[in-house]
Structure formats: structure tokens, C-alpha cells
Amino acid sequence: MIRWKIPFLLLLVLGYLQYSLWYGKNNIYDYQENVQMLQNLHRENDMLKARNEQMFAEVDDLQKGYEAIEERARSHLGMVKANEYFYLIIIDSKAKQ
Secondary structure (H helix, E strand, O other), X not given: OOOOHXXXXXXXXXXXHHHHHHXXXXXXXXXXXXXXXXXXXXXXXXXXXXXXXXXXXXXXXXXXXXXXXXXXXXXHHOOOOOOOOOOOOOOOOOOOO
């Protein structure tokens, strides 16, 4: 009588555990989605860290040296130093034909 109850009980427990693994709360599909989401977040964090490091380096360069400020003034604002001349050469695209 007790011989068949223990295997039946173990089979019932195994069935419940398998059901929980595949279809219950926090199942295997949820785990895979969470792993994918975690990988995406790590990738995004790495990109943001690289951007932040670049910005910190630029801020540090602007605070410590005047070369970066001068370069920005020349390239973005078109400024020149005293006793310097600025020449703008315009190439006519019609003359090439």
C-alpha cells in the first residue's frame, strides 16, 4: 500500500516543480527576458560612461589650458589673434566644368 504512494508523491512534486519552472511566477521565459534587458542596460551604461569620460576630459582641458579655448574660438567663432590675417578661399564650382 505504501509502496506506490511515495513514487506517486515524488512524481506529483516533480510535476509541480516543472510547472513552476515553465509557467509559474518568475519562470524561465521571464528569466531570459531579464537577462536580455540586463545586457542592453550594460551596453547602454558602457556608452554613457564613455561619453561622460570624454566630457570630463574636455572640461578638464578647458579648465587647465588655454589652447582648447583658443581652438574653439578659432573653429566655432572664426576669431583671429592680434596681428593675424584670415583668408577665406572660395572655389567656384562652375569654373571646374
